[in-house]
Amino acid sequence: MENSDQRQTIATAINHSTVRRRPTATSAGRLYNSPESTDSSGEDLVKDSGSDDFMDTVDSAVAYSQPPQKHETATSNLEFAYRPSVPAHRRVKESPLSSDSIFRQSHAGLFNLCIVVLVAVNSRLIIENLMKYGLLIKSGFWFSSSSLSDWPLFMCCLSLVVFPFTAFIVEKLAQWKCIPESVVVLLHIIITSASVLYPVLVILRCDSAFVSGVTLMLFSCVVWLKLVSYAHTNYDMRQLTKSIEKGEAVPNTVNMEYPYSVRFKSLAYFMVAPTLCYQLSYPRTPYIRKGWVFRQLVKLIVFTGVMGFIIEQYINPIVQNSQHPFKGDLLYAIERVLKLSVPNLYVWLCMFYCFFHLWLNILAELLRFGDREFYKDWWNAKTVEDYWRMWNMPVHKWMIRHLYFPCLRHGIPKAVALLIAFLVSALFHELCIAVPCHIFKLWAFGGIMFQVPLVLITHYLQEKFRNSMVGNMIFWFIFSILGQPMCVLLYYHDLMNRKSKLDQS
Template sequence: MVIPDAVESDPDLKHRGLRRRHGGLHDSPAEEESSGSEEEVVKESSSDECNGKSVNLNGGEKEQGSDVPAVEFIYRASFPAHRRIKESPLSSDTIFRQSHAGLFNLCVVVLVSVNSRLIIENLMKYGWLIEFGFWFSLTSLRDWPLFMCCLTLAIFPLAAFFVEKLAQRKYISETVVVLLHIIITTTTLLYPVLVILRCDSAFVFGVALMLFACIVWLKLVSYAHTNYDLRAISKSTEKGEAVTSTLNIDYTYDVSFKSLVYFTVAPTLCYQPSYPRTPSIRKGWLLRQIVKLIIFTGVMGFIIEQYINPIVQNSQHPLKGNLLYAMERILKLSIPNLYVWFCMFYCFFHLWLNILAELLRFGDREFYKDWWNAKNVGDYWRLWNMPVHKWMIRHLYFPCLRNGIPKGVALLIAFLVSALFHELCIAVPCHIFKWWAFIGIMFQVPVVLITNYVQNKFQNSMVGNMTFWFTFCILGQPMCVLLYYHDLMNREGKVG
C-alpha cells in the first residue's frame, strides 16, 4: 500500500506526535531513523482505504488520485489502537510462523556459560583426568593383529569380484554364485570377531575394526544382490523381454574392477555401476572440514574422559542398586552423553563422510536428514542414518515385501538385523555378551508404537518430538552406558 505524502498545516501539531514528509523525504537522517516505528504504524493503521477513498486530516474523505495532499494522523487520541484479531507471539498458533533467533542466541549464551562453569568445577574437583590407555595403546604391539586384520579385509571384496566375473562369463551356476557370496560375507564378519576375542586389544581399536567389518559386510551384500538383479535383467533382455522403467536408468550388466574399487571406498552402502559426481575438489573447503574434525574429535574425547568416566566410576549397577540413586546417575550422565552423541554424529555423518565424498567427488551427500525434528522414534530411524536406511530399504525391506512378507514382519526383521550388528559392535570389543545392545534396539519396536500413539493422540509434533528425545537420549543411551561399564568392570574383577 502506497503512503501519501504528509503535509503539516498547524505548527501546534508538532507537539502532538505529527511529522512532516515532503515528496517522501525526511527533514534529517536523525528524523528518518526515529520515525521508523511511526511509519510502521502508518502502514498498518493510518490510511484506511474503503471504496476508493482515504481518511484526511479532519476525518473527512478525499477521492483517490486528487491533487489535494493527504494528511495522516499518527498517535491521535481518537485513532483506534486495536483493530484486528491477533495472537500472542508465543501462542501455539503463531510460534512456528516467526523467527526465534534471539531466543536461540540466548540458549547458546546460557549453554556456554553453564558449561564453562561445569568445566571449571570439574577441573577443581578432579583435576586433569585424561588418560589414553583405555583408548589407545601405542606403547605395545597388542593391537597390531587388529590393524593387520583391518588391512586383510580387502581380500573379501576382491573374492566377490572374481565370483562375479565367473558368473558373468557363465563359468558357474547361479546357485554356486549365491553359495560363494554367503561364504565370503559370513567370513567377513567371523574373521574379525575371532581376532578381537583372541587379542587383548584396546576398546576403541576393537570397535573400529568391528564397524569396518560390518561396513564391508553391508557393501558386499549390496554388491552381490545388485549384480544378481542386473544378471536377471540381462537374461530377460536376451530372451526378448522388455524391461520397463520410467526413470531412464541404464541396467547394463558389466562387472568392472574400477567400479568395485570406487564403491569400496565411497561413502555409501548401496552398489551401482556409476554414481553422480561433482566437477572438482574444493581444497579450501576440504581443509576447513578436516580442521573441524580434529577439533570436535578432541572435544568428544575430553567430555568422555573428564565427565563421563567419573560419573560411571562413581555409580552403581543400574539394575542392582537403589532405584532413585540409579535414576539420579542416569539423569546426570544424560547431558554429557548427549554432547558426545552430538559430536559423534557431527564428526562422522557430516564431517568425515563429506570429507570422503569430496575426495572422491561423490555427488549424493544426503547422509542424514532432519532427524532432530523426528515426531516419533520411527521417524528418527528413517532420517538419522541415510546410508544404512537406504541399504535396509533396498536390500531387506522391499525384498521381504516382494516375497509376500507382511509389512510389520518386514519391519521387525529390519530391527532384528540392526540389533544384531549393534550387539556385535559393542559386545565383541568388550568381550561381554549380555545382549544389552540387542535388547535396547529391539525395545525400539514397542517404543515406535508408543510414540506413534502419542503423536496420533495429541496431534502435536512437539509432544512426539519431546517423547523421542526423552526415551532415546535422556533415558536409553545413559542406561546402556552404565550397564556395559559395570559388566566390563565385573569381568575384569575391578568391581565387587
C-alpha cells in the first residue's frame, strides 16, 4: 500500500506538470485571477513550462493573485509545476539570431538601438564640424544675385514647350493621313533629338551654376522620355485602328477608343502629370486634399533645407580637403571616401524622399492623378536588378513599355535587351552630370554600366543563398559606401582642375 500510494503521488505530480495535458482552470487560469485568461493563459503556461522563463511566469502569477485562498491553491499546484524530473527541453528551437529565424523575430529593440547610436554619433560629428569649420551657411543660401546670370537656362527651360506642341501637330497630320508613316517617324526623331540637344548647347555655351544646369538637363530628359512615349503610343494606336478596320481581333488588354483621335488636352495633361507613359486617360481621385498638400509642402521645404545644410556644412569641406581618389595615397583616398559616404547617404535619402515621395505626390494630388506608385520597397532589394526595378517606377514603366518589351518582340534576347536598357540609362546619367560640369570623363556612364555585372553577381548570390540579404548588403555597400562618394570626388576634382585651367588662361 505504501508503494502504491507513492506511485500515485508521483503520477499526480506528473499529470500536473506534463506538457501533453491541458491544465485545469484551477492550475492555470486562476493564477491570473482573470476570467478572460482562463484558457489562453493555461495554454501559454503549459507551452512555456519547459522553458527558462517559466519561473518568471510563475512568480508573477503568484505575486499578482490577490485573494489569499486562491494564492494558497496556486502555491499548492506550483509544488508539482516544475519538478526536476520534468523535461526542460522538449522541442527543436533555433536561436533568435540564426539565419533560419532571424527574419521571423521582432527587432524593434535593435532598431531603437540603431537610432540611439545614430543620434549619438551624428551629434558628435555636428559638434566636431562646428568646432572645426564654424557655421558655413551664407546669406545667399536660398537665393543669391549670381543666380540671375543663369537666365539663358531659365529661358531655355520655358521654351521646351515648343517640342510637345510640334509633336502634337505631327500626330494630328498623321491622324488626318496627310503625311506617310515614315515621315511621321522621321519628324519625331528630329523633335525628340532637338529637345535634348538644344539644352545641351545652351549649357555648354553659358558658364552657369551646376545646379541650374542639372535642373535644365533633368527637364529636357523628362521631355524627351514623354515625347518618345507620346509618339510610340500614338503609332501603336494607329496600327490598332488599321487592324480594327481590317476586321482583325484586338487584344482585350488594349483600352482605346475607336475611332482613334489626337487631342491637345490629353497631351497637355500628360506633359505635367507625374508619369512618363502616355495614355488617353488616367485613374483620377475625386477631389484635392488642400490641407494634405500644405503639409507636404512644409515637409518639402524642411527636407530641402536639411539637404542643402548637409551639402554646405559637411560635404563641401570634405571634398575640398581631399585629393583625387585615383592619385596620391590609397589609404587616404579610402578614408576620404568613407568619411564622405555618411553625409552623401543622408543627402541621397533626402533627395529621394523630397522628389519621389513629396514632390510627385504633391503634383499628383493637384492634378488628381490616381496612380501614386512612384516607388516600391527598394531598400529591401536582394539584387541590383530588383533595386533598379523598384526605386524609380516612372522610369521603370517607361523602360518596360517602350524599350525592353519592344526589343523582345523584335527577337532580341533578354540579356541584350537588358544591356540596352542600362546603356540608355547610362547615357542619360552622363548627360545630366557631365554637361553641367562641362566635363566628359564618362564617370557616370561607367558607374551605371558597372551595374550590369553586379546584376549577375547579386542574382547568382540570391539563387545560391535562398532568403538571404547578401545581395542587399552588396547593393547598400556599392551605392552608399563606394559608388556615389567616389563619383562625387571624381567630378569635384575634375571640375576644380577645369576651373584652375580657365583661370590660368
